[in-house]
Amino acid sequence: MRVALIIPLLFGVITFISSGCATNNEPEAVSEFSELIWQDEFDTDGPVDPDRWTFDLGTGEAIGLPGWGNNELQYYTDRPENVRVEDGMLHITARQETIENSSYTSARILTRGLFETTFGRFEASIKLPFGQGIWPAFWLLGDDSGGTVIWPQIGEIDIMEYRGQEPRVIHGSVHGPGYSAGAAITARYTLPQGRFDTDFYIFAIEWKPNSIKFFVNDIMYNEITPDDVTGEWVFNDNTFHIILNVAVGGTFVGPVSPQTPFPQTMQVEYVRVYGWDG
Secondary structure, three states: OOOOOOOOOOOEEEOOOOOOOOOOOOOOOOOEEEEEEEEEOOOOOOOOOOOOEEOOEEOOOOOOOOHOOOOOOOOEEEOOOEEEEEEEEEEEEEEEEEEOOOOEEEEEOOOOOOOOOOEEEEEEEEEOOOOOEEEEEEEEEEOOOOOOOOOOOOOOEEEEEOOOOOOOEEEEEEOOOOOHHHHHHEEEEEOOOOOOOOOOEEEEEEEEEEEEEEOOOEEEEEEEEEOOOOOOOOOOOOOEEEEEEEEEEOOOOOOOOOOOOOOOOEEEEEEEEOOOOO
């Protein structure tokens, strides 16, 4: 796996090599991802746009994945208390309340059956919540509508995953056959200053054949290729849909702390997808 170099300088300043930046002596590179092919700017208050988003509901038990396969504690709903558009942004809110024997509620929205594609630049501007046991994510999942190919063979690209107890760190990962769950191919990005729960940051991937690059704002912090995975590369042929959610508890973040305050909200200013020009 290749990760961006982190170079400590005098007084603790950290410099990252930024992708796509031009000096005064060189022309700016032409983007390979220039055409905006899908977007949601969340500019109309109310429920999410049903032409863009649908919902996963419940605990996952109905599809044979109790705890959504990760020992998660929340019950997903489509209620405005858990998911709504307000003041020009999407709010996904985890609450401490009991529904159907679950002690927490939240929401998971996705574009499955409405928008799916292969390759492109996927980006979202997000302010994250905070607290031990809070697990927000912006991710892509491969198409399984035929029912004969299942996860991890369909592939998963985690553009951004975050442990609420680590407010300066996010993770970008891929899952596939031979490198799923705890064996996922992943890299961390740590903010040199600031926190992900106090401001909006742009999380993105640039995905084309045999390459997935991960970004925070304009900083590329990792690239994953077929040489980096420990099994079959499944990211060239399948179509993928977008998912946004806030989980509570689970294997990635551990138990919820009694000191974690609720409600906890992930705010999203926009989601945009640019097609690959190759």
